[in-house]
Amino acid sequence: MEATKSKNNYQYSNLDTNDFDLIMHETEKMYFLSPKPVMFVIQNYNLFEKQVSQGYYDKESYKMLMSAYFMKEYEWEIDIQNIQYIPSDEMAYTLIFESLTQVNDNVVVLSPLEKILRYKILASSRNLISIPLIYEGEKPELDFELLEKYSKDAKVMVISNPHYPSGRCFGEDELKKLGDIARKNNLWILSIEEGYELTRDGIKYIPLSKALNNSSNVITYLSPCKTLNLMDSTMGNLVINNKKFRDFMKMQLSDNSRFAINAIDVEIFNIFYSRIDIWLRKLREYVNKNFDLFDGYLKDIFGTMKLERPESGTLAFIDLSKYGYMPEELEYRILRNGKLTLKFGEEIEGNLQGKIAINMAYPREMLKECFTRIRKALK
Structure with a gap:
């Protein structure tokens, strides 16, 4: 999720999101960094390419x-x-x-x-x-x-x-x-x-x-x-x-x-396949906890609205069809009133009309702000 502050249009990635002019919620990637051993390999690719040239790998x-x-x-x-x-x-x-x-x-x-x-x-x-x-x-x-x-x-x-x-x-x-x-x-x-x-x-x-x-x-x-x-x-x-x-x-x-x-x-x-089992476990625990926390949060701020939990992955779907808006109007309201960009079910093939996709692999402060803006947009 990226956010743009209106003052100087600078892209932020911190957690103080309530005064951002625009938040862009992405579904294709996670907010979190790759494990440190993987980042080391990517940042030091020359070392590994040298091993290839010398026949070591x-x-x-x-x-x-x-x-x-x-x-x-x-x-x-x-x-x-x-x-x-x-x-x-x-x-x-x-x-x-x-x-x-x-x-x-x-x-x-x-x-x-x-x-x-x-x-x-x-x-x-x-x-x-x-x-x-x-x-x-x-x-x-x-x-x-x-x-x-x-x-x-x-x-x-x-x-x-x-x-x-x-x-x-x-x-x-x-x-x-x-x-x-x-x-x-x-x-x-x-x-x-x-x-x-x-x-x-x-x-x-x-x-x-x-x-x-x-x-x-x-x-x-x-x-x-x-x-x-x-x-x-x-x-x-x-x-x-x-x-x-x-x-x-x-x-x-x-x-x-x-x-x-x-x-x-x-x-x-x-x-x-051998060294990041702890990182994977912690990532899974964090994402799964997000599903638990925001399922309850949705009920508190939206009443009967339900967070549709998948059996795997990071995407959750929320059905907004009961609000009666056409897809174009719904997207416009969330962008204009909520200052938020989301992925809508109509963009994905299948029976997902009237739904929005939320990526739960984001820090909780960001997700809370995202849901708050959705609520504001639907008032």
Whole structure:
């Protein structure tokens, strides 16, 4: 969240927010800094690049740590031979869609979905079949009937697990049912798995590949960038259980030296999978406490208004539809009267109309000011 003081238009990042002329509440990144070991690597990249030139660093070293991490934390056994470094999520999506499908093939996705994913599917001239989650009960549910119907003529199914932006963590039975649909219709499954570290208390993240016994039709994309708040970095790994496709991807990436893994990424992977468990625990505790505190705060200042808690991630949604404003008027009132910019549900694909997204990975003073300004705007 950034704020602008009216006096000299200078950008502040402190916690004294009540006299800011404008507060910009962002949903794509956290306010907090990355862990100190990660920051050290980024700030001293020349040291690590020198190790590369002198032949001191092992670009495969992190894979053992990554495999051990998922076994310890999530009981998912990953064969290190199945891990393939990928420079960016965009490259991963492009290679997967162009390799596994042809022009005008159908790709089934669970929506809402990230804009970059939608763009990559449409840019490759594939047909995007969007299956929205069902928002009827306490939490969004999978629409298996529609998934079954539209999977018959598709080539790839794309899910995010935990689901973004709803934060839904799918249970083992649900994941197995998705696997059954894919297997029956000869579908590949691309499972994008990020932010699983930030689950609510008592909620369990289950890797799709684990639930499906490392089925050969499952490709998993994993990246620590969002959790580490490295929004300028996009590197990650694909876990590809199918040897033929894994060899193909390795060949595609090895043909161009620009796609080779670098020492910085290796060091960040090493740190993430072995050295920041305390930082992660404290971050999860702080964010989860924010959900608890501001759920009560909402009831105090808004009465019956409810903070919709996801099962994972940092986004909370608040339904403002009962105030009766059209989306454009609601946005205008919050900007004009509240001096606040927010992300509205209409900007995200799916059944989120009339809702606003609040990023709970911010200091509590900032969140309190944000909610206070929303209240002021709705008077």
